[in-house]
Amino acid sequence: MTGLHNSVTAARGEIQTVVAARRLSSARSVFIGVGRPSTAAILARTVHNPALVLVYESGTIGAKPTRIPLSIGDGELAATADSIVSVPEMFNYWIQPGRIDVAFLGAAQIDRFANLNSTVIGDYEHPKARLPGAGGAPEIAANCGEVVVIAPHDPRTFVEHLDFCTTIGHGAGAGTRERLGFRGAGPTAVITDMGVLEPDPVTKELVLTQVHDDVNASDVWERTGWDLHVSDALVRTDPPNEEELSALRELVAR
Amino acid sequence: MAELASLEEAISELLRDGDSVALEGFTHLIPFAAGHEVIRQGRRDLELIRMTPDIVFDQMIGAGCARRLVFSYGGNPGVGSLHRFRDAIENGWPHPIEIEEHSHAGMANRYAAGAADLPFGVLRGYVGTDLPQHSNVKTIRCPFTGEELAAVAALRPDVAIVHAQEADRRGNVQLWGIPGVQKEAVLASKCAIVTVERIVDELEPHAGGLIIPGWVIDAVAEAPGGSQPSYSMDVSDRDNDFYRAWDGISRDRETFNAWMKEHVAA
Numbered sequence: 468m469t470g471l472h473n474s475v476t477a478a479r480g481e482i483q484t485v486v487a488a489r490r491l492s493s494a495r496s497v498f499i500g501v502g503r504p505s506t507a508a509i510l511a512r513t514v515h516n517p518a519l520v521l522v523y524e525s526g527t528i529g530a531k532p533t534r535i536p537l538s539i540g541d542g543e544l545a546a547t548a549d550s551i552v553s554v555p556e557m558f559n560y561w562i563q564p565g566r567i568d569v570a571f572l573g574a575a576q577i578d579r580f581a582n583l584n585s586t587v588i589g590d591y592e593h594p595k596a597r598l599p600g601a602g603g604a605p606e607i608a609a610n611c612g613e614v615v616v617i618a619p620h621d622p623r624t625f626v627e628h629l630d631f632c633t634t635i636g637h638g639a640g641a642g643t644r645e646r647l648g649f650r651g652a653g654p655t656a657v658i659t660d661m662g663v664l665e666p667d668p669v670t671k672e673l674v675l676t677q678v679h680d681d682v683n684a685s686d687v688w689e690r691t692g693w694d695l696h697v698s699d700a701l702v703r704t705d706p707p708n709e710e711e712l713s714a715l716r717e718l719v720a721r
Numbered sequence: 722m723a724e725l726a727s728l729e730e731a732i733s734e735l736l737r738d739g740d741s742v743a744l745e746g747f748t749h750l751i752p753f754a755a756g757h758e759v760i761r762q763g764r765r766d767l768e769l770i771r772m773t774p775d776i777v778f779d780q781m782i783g784a785g786c787a788r789r790l791v792f793s794y795g796g797n798p799g800v801g802s803l804h805r806f807r808d809a810i811e812n813g814w815p816h817p818i819e820i821e822e823h824s825h826a827g828m829a830n831r832y833a834a835g836a837a838d839l840p841f842g843v844l845r846g847y848v849g850t851d852l853p854q855h856s857n858v859k860t861i862r863c864p865f866t867g868e869e870l871a872a873v874a875a876l877r878p879d880v881a882i883v884h885a886q887e888a889d890r891r892g893n894v895q896l897w898g899i900p901g902v903q904k905e906a907v908l909a910s911k912c913a914i915v916t917v918e919r920i921v922d923e924l925e926p927h928a929g930g931l932i933i934p935g936w937v938i939d940a941v942a943e944a945p946g947g948s949q950p951s952y953s954m955d956v957s958d959r960d961n962d963f964y965r966a967w968d969g970i971s972r973d974r975e976t977f978n979a980w981m982k983e984h985v986a987a
C-alpha cells in the first residue's frame with residue numbers, strides 16, 4: 468500500500484481535484500458545496516492561495532477546515548469561520564450582490580451550454596429518480612462572479628437534453644445570460660475526471676480544451692451525450708506535482 | 722410569554738393534525754427530538770416545511786406524518802439520497818405526498834417575508850429555470866427601476882419548531898453557531914415551540930449568540946441531546962457516522978420500520 472500511495476502517478480479523480488484547486492489560485496473567495504468541490508477548495512487554500520475565503524451555504528464565511536467536512540455545516544466550519552451569518556443574509560447580502568468570485572457546483576445532468584439538472588431524472592410528476600433539488604444553485608450560478616462545474620464524466624451526466632433545468636449556465640447559448648439580467652459570467656469551466664470543458668467565447672457551447680493523464684479526445688467524445696467539439700488548442704493537463712498530490716492525499720486521509 | 726413545558730405536552734397542546742409545521746435548523750440545531758415526539762403522537766396530514774428536509778423529515782415522511790412537503794434541498798448532505806423522501810415521491814409509500822419546491826434563496830425570502838408580515842418576498846431568482854412551472858413563484862416589476870424580479874409568497878406556518886442551546890426560566894432562548902433560518906421561522910409562525918439543551922437561571926450572553934425573547938415563543942421544552950444526530954455547537958458533535966449509516970437503514974422499508982420501532986416509537 469505504501470508504494471501505491473507514495474506513487475507520483477495520480478488517479479484521475481485526484482487530477483480532477485487538483486485541476487479544480489488550481490482554478491482558485493488567484494480567487495479572493497469561493498462558494499462551495501460538499502464532496503469533491505470542498506476537497507478542491509481546501510486543497511487550494513493549503514497549496515496555492517492561503518488567503519482564499521471559503522464560503523459555505525450554511526452561513527460560514529472564511530471557514531478554515533483542516534479536514535474534509537461531510538456536510539456544509541460541520542462544526543469545524545462554524546468554529547473556524549471569520550463570520551457566521553443566517554441563511555437569508557447569506558443569499559440576500561452575500562450571493563445576490565455578487566460578492567463571491569467563484570462558485571463550485573455539481574449536478575446530475577449537464578447539457579452543452581452547462582445548464583444543470585439536480586431535480587429529477589425522468590418526468591417531473593412521475594420521476595424515475597427524485598434528486599435532492601435546487602438548494603442554492605440557481606441564484607449562486609446567476610450571481611457569483613463565475614461558476615466552475617465539477618462532475619464525473621459519464622454519458623448519463625453529459626446529456627443532449629436535461630430532464631429538468633434547475634440551474635441556468637449559458638441557457639440557449641450566447642446572449643442568454645445578458646437577456647436574463649444575470650450578474651455573473653456563468654460557467655467558465657466544467658472539470659471532469661477525463662478533462663476540462665470550457666465555453667466557446669462566441670457561442671458559449673462547451674468545448675473540450677484539456678485532457679488528463681492518457682485520455683484522448685475521442686474517449687471524452689464517446690462519454691459525452693452530444694457531438695462534443697474539441698478545441699484546436701487542446702492541451703494535456705500538467706500532472707499533479709508532488710506538493711499537490713501529497714497535500715491532497717494527506718487531506719483525504721485525515 | 723413562553724411556558725416551560727415537557728416536549729410531550731408542548732406537541733400535544735400546540736400541534737394539530739393537518740397543521741403546517743416548519744422544523745428549521747440548517748445542518749446545525751435540527752430539532753430531532755421534537756420530530757420524534759410528533760411521530761410518537763401519531764400526527765397526520767401535516768404540511769411539513771423545511772429548507773433541507775434532512776433525516777428528520779425522512780423519518781417523519783416514512784412514518785406517515787406528511788400530506789405535503791415544502792422544501793428546497795431534499796438530500797442527505799455528503800451522503801446522497803433521502804430514501805424515504807424518494808420512496809414517497811417516486812412510489813407513494815407509505816402514501817403519496819404533494820410537494821412544493823423552491824431554491825434556498827426563495828425559501829429564505831419566504832420566511833423573511835412571513836416574519837415581516839409582508840405578503841411576499843422579492844429576489845433576483847428562479848429566472849430561466851424550470852422551477853417556476855412547479856412552484857409558487859411569480860414575477861413583479863420594480864416600481865422604481867422597472868426591473869423584473871421574482872416574488873415568492875410569505876410563509877406563515879401554523880407552528881414552528883426549532884432547537885437551541887439554552888433558555889432561561891422565562892423562556893428567553895439563546896442559540897449560537899450556524900443560525901440558519903430559525904429566527905425567521907419563529908417570527909413567521911402563528912405558534913412557536915423551542916426545544917433546548919438546557920434550562921438555566923440566567924442567560925450568559927455568548928459571543929455571536931442570538932437571543933429570541935420568550936414573549937414571541939409559546940412553549941420551551943428541555944430536550945438534552947435533542948438535535949442529535951445533528952449537533953448543538955459547544956454541546957454536541959454532528960454524528961457523521963449516523964448520517965452515513967442512515968443510507969443503509971432507510972433504503973429498505975422493513976429495515977426502516979424496524980429501526981423506527983426500536984429507536985423512536987418506544
